[in-house]
Structure formats: structure tokens, C-alpha cells
Amino acid sequence: xxxxxxxxxxxxxxxxxxxxxxxxxxxxxxxxxxxxxxxxxxxxxxxxxxxxxxxxxxxxxxxxxxxxxxxxxxxxxxxxxxxxxxxxxxxxxxxxxxxxxxxxxxxxxxxxxxxxxxxxxxxxxxxxxxxxxxxxxxx
Amino acid sequence: xxxxxxxxxxxxxxxxxxxxxxxxxxxxxxxxxxxxxxxxxxxxxxxxxxxxxxxxxxxxxxxxxxxxxxxxxxxxxxxxxxxxxxxxxxxxxxxxxxxxxxxxxxxxxxxxxxxxxxxxxxxxxxxxxxxxxxxxxxxxxxxxxxxxxxxxxxxxxxxxxxxxxxxxxxxxxxxxxxxxxxxxxxxxxxxxxxxxxxxxxxxxxxxxxxxxxxxxxxxxxxxxxxxxxxxxxxxxxxxxxxxxxxxxxxxxxxxxxxxxxxxxxxxxxxxxxxxxxxxxxxxxxxxxxxxxxxxxxxxxxxxxxxxxxxxxxxxxxxxxxxxxxxxxxxxxxxxxxxxxxxxxxxxxxxxxxxxxxxxxxxxxxxxxxxxxxxxxxxxxxxxxxxxxxxxxxxxxxxxxxxxx
Numbered sequence: 001x002x003x004x005x006x007x008x009x010x011x012x013x014x015x016x017x018x019x020x021x022x023x024x025x026x027x028x029x030x031x032x033x034x035x036x037x038x039x040x041x042x043x044x045x046x047x048x049x050x051x052x053x054x055x056x057x058x059x060x061x062x063x064x065x066x067x068x069x070x071x072x073x074x075x076x077x078x079x080x081x082x083x084x085x086x087x088x089x090x091x092x093x094x095x096x097x098x099x100x101x102x103x104x105x106x107x108x109x110x111x112x113x114x115x116x117x118x119x120x121x122x123x124x125x126x127x128x129x130x131x132x133x134x135x136x137x138x139x
Numbered sequence: 140x141x142x143x144x145x146x147x148x149x150x151x152x153x154x155x156x157x158x159x160x161x162x163x164x165x166x167x168x169x170x171x172x173x174x175x176x177x178x179x180x181x182x183x184x185x186x187x188x189x190x191x192x193x194x195x196x197x198x199x200x201x202x203x204x205x206x207x208x209x210x211x212x213x214x215x216x217x218x219x220x221x222x223x224x225x226x227x228x229x230x231x232x233x234x235x236x237x238x239x240x241x242x243x244x245x246x247x248x249x250x251x252x253x254x255x256x257x258x259x260x261x262x263x264x265x266x267x268x269x270x271x272x273x274x275x276x277x278x279x280x281x282x283x284x285x286x287x288x289x290x291x292x293x294x295x296x297x298x299x300x301x302x303x304x305x306x307x308x309x310x311x312x313x314x315x316x317x318x319x320x321x322x323x324x325x326x327x328x329x330x331x332x333x334x335x336x337x338x339x340x341x342x343x344x345x346x347x348x349x350x351x352x353x354x355x356x357x358x359x360x361x362x363x364x365x366x367x368x369x370x371x372x373x374x375x376x377x378x379x380x381x382x383x384x385x386x387x388x389x390x391x392x393x394x395x396x397x398x399x400x401x402x403x404x405x406x407x408x409x410x411x412x413x414x415x416x417x418x419x420x421x422x423x424x425x426x427x428x429x430x431x432x433x434x435x436x437x438x439x440x441x442x443x444x445x446x447x448x449x450x451x452x453x454x455x456x457x458x459x460x461x462x463x464x465x466x467x468x469x470x471x472x473x474x475x476x477x478x479x480x481x482x483x484x485x486x487x488x489x490x491x492x493x494x495x496x497x498x499x500x501x502x503x504x505x506x507x508x509x510x511x512x513x514x515x516x517x518x519x520x521x522x523x524x525x526x527x528x529x530x531x532x533x534x535x536x537x538x539x540x541x542x543x
Binding site for chain 1 (some may be wrong): 297
């Protein structure tokens with residue numbers, strides 16, 4: 001039974017990402033050898049999941065929800081404001097490597113929209129002003 | 140009758156919560172536990188509504204040293220947040236349900252797969268699992284019984300389709316979250332090819348609650364086909380969005396919106412999406428339907444995940460259609476050709492319609508054809524239901540039959 005209870009691949013990938021901010025080629029080579037999984041398959045897995053990254057991300061990952069319930073709470077304006085303010089498009093990182101902006105599907109706070117997550121922190125009932133103040137306050 | 144979730148146990152710490160349902164279960168034979176769940180009439184609360192007791196019984200009946208329980212906590216349906224509520228507020232009850240299902244099916248191993256975005260729920264459940272190991276409610280010989288059970292948490296990493304049980308299984312196994320062809324059903328060949336029960340968070344919490352009683356109060360609530368209660372999460376254009384527990388059959392959809400969620404924000408209700416964006420919309424005139432599986436099905440819709448989204452009449456329905464079609468385009472796992480290409484093409488057509496402001500009858504015809512192809516050829520619930528809402532909105536709101 002032990003083989004079922006070693007650390008699951010997704011958990012290992014999460015751990016690497018939490019430590020380094022992305023999953024590097026060296027990590028992929030190492031996991032490929034250790035787990036006997038082709039590298040191509042690992043790339044397939046990592047690129048499938050939106051929370052896993054093959055390239056370095058900004059210090060802060062800003063995830064803003066634009067699904068139906070948040071849209072009814074004017075998330076479209078928030079998304080536009082964040083893009084304008086950070087001068088990036090979706091899934092892009094600012095030049096100073098401080099922020100990566102992701103427009104994501106439902107974050108499960110549909111009763112408190114619009115919602116954004118900055119790294120592990122949720123911010124609910126946002127206005128454009130409030131959201132930009134939050135980004136401003138981050139060092 | 141007291142409600143199941145929302146009036147009791149909320150905020151109880153492990154010191155106060157003593158796992159009454161699990162203790163009762165451990166004093167019974169697995170088949171007796173299953174009989175009690177069957178008598179309760181509990182149906183899966185994740186969206187499909189399959190009878191829970193029958194699923195458990197199938198896995199119990201298979202002889203295998205290794206069987207698995209998976210708690211599906213990959214709640215990603217826009218408008219649905221009741222599982223997050225349970226994980227954050229009643230983690231012990233959810234875990235209790237997982238252990239009970241392990242005991243009832245003869246499984247020694249369990250997984251709880253929580254979507255990666257639920258960072259708070261992940262923290263809370265991780266800590267709760269550690270505590271249960273300390274208290275011998277997980278591990279070897281649970282509460283000095285003959286039953287041993289291990290539970291691990293796996294985090295999802297941002298893929299809506301992993302809420303489908305076969306995609307979820309592939310995801311735990313370390314693959315892309317693509318769906319599998321059924322049969323075989325996971326109860327026969329699931330995780331690592333072993334018999335596997337996949338149950339939703341709310342289903343397992345309800346199972347724990349059912350085992351709490353000597354009698355079966357759950358079966359006395361609701362209607363014959365929809366027993367017990369359902370957590371409904373309400374969002375959108377309402378005054379009091381949130382999670383509410385509804386006894387089946389007691390309230391109509393309109394009552395839920397008006398009495399529980401404080402009524403619509405805006406002039407009047409335009410339409411209600413009753414169970415997340417995979418379910419067909421109900422127009423304002425259709426809301427006097429009692430909230431049960433059978434009644435919503437009669438209306439051509441579904442309870443779904445219980446994620447109710449209310450949209451005011453002042454909104455442009457085409458904006459919702461566009462948002463939803465983009466969602467399904469982005470979230471298909473891409474394995475089945477009709478689902479991948481169908482959702483992509485629908486999104487393009489809808490984008491044109493949105494820009495123009497109205498659909499042509501030709502476009503509606505094409506959308507309808509694609510819907511038929513995708514829903515009948517897709518492997519999993521994603522493709523089967525991805526166009527339900529979009530098509531229903533066109534059927535109900537496409538009144539300007541403009542020819543171009």
C-alpha cells in the first residue's frame with residue numbers, strides 16, 4: 001500500500017511552487033527520474049493546471065474572479081482597472097516582477113463579490129479604489 | 140424539525156464535538172450503516188443526485204483489500220460556495236462522514252481533494268486531520284475498534300473539470316485532470332484501478348448527520364424523491380446573498396429568493412439559475428416551483444450543485460451568455476473533440492451575438508446543433524451540461540427573431 005501513500009505528484013508540485021514560485025526544468029528532470037515519468041508528461045500535467053507555473057511569476061500573484069456572480073457585482077470594471085494600473089494583460093507579470101495578474105474562474109466567494117486573491121489572502125466586496133489601495137500597500 | 144447543518148455544531152471545536160455519528164456507525168455492521176443511509180434517501184449533493192447508499196453498497200459488495208473513499212471538495216461551479224462553507228465551518232463533520240463511508244464500504248484509505256484556491260479551507264482541514272490522528276479518530280484501530288482508516292489531503296491546482304469524479308481520480312494519480320470513459324464506473328475501477336467511492340462534501344456531512352440519530356429524521360424531511368435538506372448558496376442580484384439550508388419541498392424557488400435571500404436588487408427578477416451555471420435558467424414566471432429534484436426536472440432544469448444565481452430584469456442576458464460560454468471554452472479538459480471544439484465555436488458565435496446585440500435564427504439553429512453534439516458525445520458531465528444554461532437563455536429570451 002505504500003506506493004499509494006507516497007506524496008502525490010500534485011502535492012509535490014505545489015510544494016516546489018510554494019518554495020520557488022515556479023517549477024523549473026531542473027525540478028522536472030529530477031521528478032521525471034525519481035518517479036519514472038516522461039518529462040513530456042510532466043510538462044503536460046503542469047501546463048494543464050492554471051495554478052502551476054513553468055516560468056517565474058511575480059512576487060504577488062493577483063487572482064481576480066470574473067465569473068457570473070462576480071460579474072453581476074461589476075468585476076469587469078475591476079479587471080479593467082487592474083490591467084490598466086499594472087499595465088499588463090491576463091497571465092502577465094509586471095516589468096518589476098512584483099505582480100502577476102490572473103483573471104480566474106470562480107473563487108467560491110460568490111456572495112461577497114467582486115473578489116480578488118493576492119497570494120493566499122482573499123479580499124471581498126471590492127471597489128476599484130479599494131483594490132488599487134491594497135496593491136499600493138504591498139511592498 | 141431542526142435543520143441539519145446550520146443550527147447545530149457551528150464553530151464547535153474538537154473538544155466539544157465527539158463524533159456521535161461515527162461512534163454509532165462503529166457499533167453497527169457495515170451493511171446496517173448502509174441500510175440506514177439507504178433508508179434516509181440521501182442523494183449525492185454534488186450535482187448528479189445519485190443515491191448514496193447504493194454507491195456505498197456496490198463498493199462494500201466488491202471483495203478487495205484496497206478500496207478508496209474520495210471526498211470531492213473541488214467545488215468550482217460559479218455561484219456555488221456551500222462546500223467551502225462546510226469545510227471552513229464544520230470540518231469535523233465532513234471528516235466524520237468520510238470515515239463513516241470508509242467503514243461502511245470496507246475501505247481503509249481516503250482522500251479529500253480540495254481545490255487549490257480554497258486556501259483557508261485547506262488550512263482548516265489539514266489541521267483538523269492532524270487533530271483526528273492525535274485523538275485516534277484516524278489511523279489504526281479507530282476509537283479502539285477493529286477499524287483502521289488513513290486520510291490524506293490533496294490540493295487541486297486550478298482546473299474546474301476536476302470536479303468530475305473521473306477527472307478528479309486522474310488528478311490524484313498525477314495525470315492531467317481529463318475525464319475517463321465510463322464504464323467502468325469508479326465504484327468498480329476507480330483510483331489506481333481499485334473500487335472507489337467519490338462523494339461530495341455536503342453528501343458526506345449529511346451522512347454523518349444521519350448516523351447521529353437512532354431513528355431517521357432525515358427521511359422524514361422533504362418529499363418522497365427529495366429527502367432531507369439541501370444547502371443552497373445564493374448570489375447575484377439579491378439583497379442577502381449567502382448559504383441557506385432548505386428543506387426540500389417546503390419552499391418554492393421564488394420563496395428562497397424572496398424570503399431567504401431578501402429579494403431581488405433591481406426592478407424585478409429577470410431569471411434565476413437554480414443550480415450553478417450548468418443548469419437551465421428559470422424565468423420570473425417559472426419561479427413558483429417547489430424546490431425539489433423532481434419539480435425542477437419537470438421544469439427542464441436541475442438542482443445541480445445548489446448554486447443559485449439571481450439575475451435582475453435590468454441586466455443584459457447576453458452578457459451572462461457570453462461570460463458562461465467563455466468559461467466553458469476555457470475549462471474543458473480538451474480530451475473529447477466535441478466538447479473542446481464545440482465549446483470553442485459556441486464561444487465565437489456568442490461573441491458575435493453579444494457584439495451585435497441580438498442573435499439570428501441561423502445562429503440559434505447552429506448553437507442548438509452543437510449543443511446536441513456536445514451533450515450526447517461528451518464523456519463526462521462537463522460536456523453533457525456545458526450548454527444547458529446558454530441554450531435555455533436563448534430559448535427563453537430570444538424573442539426578437541431578427542433575420543440577417
